[in-house]
Amino acid sequence: MIQLIKRPTPSKAWAWATPIIAVFATMIAGGILFAALGKNPFEAIRVIFWDPLFGSNAAYFRGQLLVKAGPLILIAAGLAVGFRAGIWNIGAEGQYIIGAICGASLALSVYPSESAWLFPAMVIVGALGGWLWGMIPALLKVTFGTSEILVSLMLVYVAENLLAYMAFGPLKNPEGFGFPGSRNLQQYPSAHNPELIAGTGAHWGVAAAIVAIIATYILMHRHIAGFRIRVAGEAPRAARFAGVVPARLVVFCLGLSGALAGLAGLFEVAGPSGQITDSFNAGYGFTAIIVAFLGRLHPIGILLAGLLMALTYIGGDMAQLMLQLPAAAIQVFQGMLLFFLLGFDVLTNYRIRIGKAQAA
Amino acid sequence: MIGGIDIIALIATLMAASTPVLLAATGELIAEKSGVLNLGVEGMMIMGAVGGFAAAVATGNPVLGFVAGAFAGAALAMIFALLTQVFLSNQVATGLALTLFGLGLSALIGKGYEGIRPPPTAKLDFGPLSDIPGLGQIFFRHDWVVYLSLLLVAATWYFLRKTRGGLILRAVGENHDAAHALGYRVIAVRFAALAFGGAMAGLGGAYLSLVRVPQWTEGMTAGAGWIALAIVVFASWRAERVLIGAYLFGGITALQLQLQAAEYSIPVHLLSMAPYLITIIVLVILSAIHRHGVQAAPASLGRSFHASS
Secondary structure, eight states: OEEEEEOOOOHHHHHHHHHHHHHHHHHHHHHHHHHHHTSHHHHHHHHHHTHHHHHHTTHHHHHHHHHHHHHHHHHHHHHHHHHHOOOOOOOHHHHHHHHHHHHHHHHHHHHHHOOHHHHHEEEEEEEHHHHHHHHHHHHHHHHEEEEHHHHHHHHHHHHHHHHHHHHHHHTSSSSSSSSOOOOOOOGGGGOOOOOOSTTTOOOOOHHHHHHHHHHHHHHHHHHHHHHHHHHHHHHHHHHHHHTTTHHHHHHHHHHHHHHHHHHHHHHHHHHSOSSSTTTEEEOOHHHHHHHHHHHTHHHHHHHOOOOOHHHHHHHHHHHHHHHHOOHHHHHHHHHHHHHHHHHHHHHHHHEEEEEEOOOO | OOOBBOHHHHHHHHHHHHHHHHHHHHHHHHHHHOOOTTHHHHHHHHHHHHHHHHHHHSSSSSHHHOOOOOHHHHHHHHHIIIIIIOOOOOOHHHHHHHHHHHHHHHHHHHHGBBBBBOOOOOOOGGGGGGGTTTTTHHSSSBBBHHHHHHHHOOOOOOOOHHOOHHHHHHHHHHHHHHHHHHTTTTTHHHHHHHHHHHHHHHHHHHHIIIIOOOOOOTTTTTTTTHHHHHHHHHHOOOOHHHHHHHHHHHHHHHHHHHHHHHHHHOOOHHHHHHHHHHHHHHHHHHHHHHTSSSOOOOOTTTTTOOTTT
């Protein structure tokens, strides 16, 4: 008889080991999936995880790594703070879209400006846009007790429709020969978010992601506010007795994650993407949820998890090109990773005892 | 006709438009009544949509399609049950994982099915009843799944309110420790409730791909699963109110589609926001009402059950 015995405190060793075990388990399950699709599983795993880093065209792909990891880490860093407190912002995708729309709208409304202040202003407006979109579920939660999960998610669909409206309507490029989509910000120097170091893919968004990791690390592990957030998540009643105001926490966490998601959207639209189109959002807001959990809601873990998830994106693109592996296969792969992680996590909080059951 | 909108046609479409979320919300109601919050409804629905579509195309039989859709939804629900009930994982995170996984897997399976039309689903023949002006069009010209969904809502209401099984289910959802002490098998009850929830979500998804649209496109559920979750909250966890909530939502969707067809000068994308915005508004009103009133949610909702604790 297999029994689960609750550990008095979660095991530190298992907490760090489970993500690694989960990654290997996902590789095995993914290999089976690829084999079922008629691909050589070993080749597929190599193309996804090895070639982008060390293969023949690795120089190009290594640059792409930071382009993809930047927004994922930036968004996940904010989400993790809220998840720690038991505040579930799952609408980061919407906040990301709104950040991009706000920043791009500012740039396009003053087109063609050459002011050096334009880009910094866009950054502020982008963060504000995401913050405001995050404030909607926050204020509804605080004043009416409405579920922030459902509201933040509904707002993703609202944002997606707004994005399509903008791409086909107000932000449409007047010189675009009737094609949907805005002017390309890459050809608008004062609004462009350029590659800072040639060949690395590092743009201002990547810099912001690093700042966010350091800042959330200090907040969560070196500051009393982080302690309060963690207590609120693990023992809400104790936190209230200790003087934590739940409402303030909700506003802070949703505001922070919203602002960071908005920033990620702004850096993306001004940089790698360049344009507001109806398919501009690439699901970073949802993948960032996986990144946050895979990184154990810890800033350093999120940094590593973001890089790994970016690798699966790039490797997935490569596998699509070289092995004709369907794009959706990589999405399944990412979903499986989260399943395995959540499943193996039982080992962090429980011991397994094999033997005769004892009376409790 | 009011403002270019045919009211009778609107009410008739309302019933069909509501059916997917009605099915999914009824299933989720049972799951939540057992104390489990499954946020993976969207993922289970879309798996039902693709599974049902593939089976119906392969066999040429829409009935088998619906059966397959229900199985696909239930299969995904079993992954959720295994993770949350046996491995005691966080229900919110696992539900999200289920949705992300379902969206990916359905896209993978559905690749070869884009642009195909499924075999048509039969309409029930009510003979002369369907010729009654107005009423006939509203009530007696639908396919069998619409009536099945109403029957399932009634059965769910009866099960929860009038049967011993329903009482046990509610006991498990209200206080799993007490139910365990009384000798009820908490985990088994929750597995069964989740399987039912998954099957219903799958059925709802299959209705989307086989009847409502009817074809397969990637991500075609477009938040219907999340709206089903909202409807359960709206209904204060009661079967009869789930029906009202789903039909209210279906009415808004149908109205929005009719407004698009009537060519008002409101941009399509802004009109398409309406169902989501209205869902938010309704949620807000409901939570404002219940703010200081009785807590309607099952008391153990979302909490993991571990026998020795």
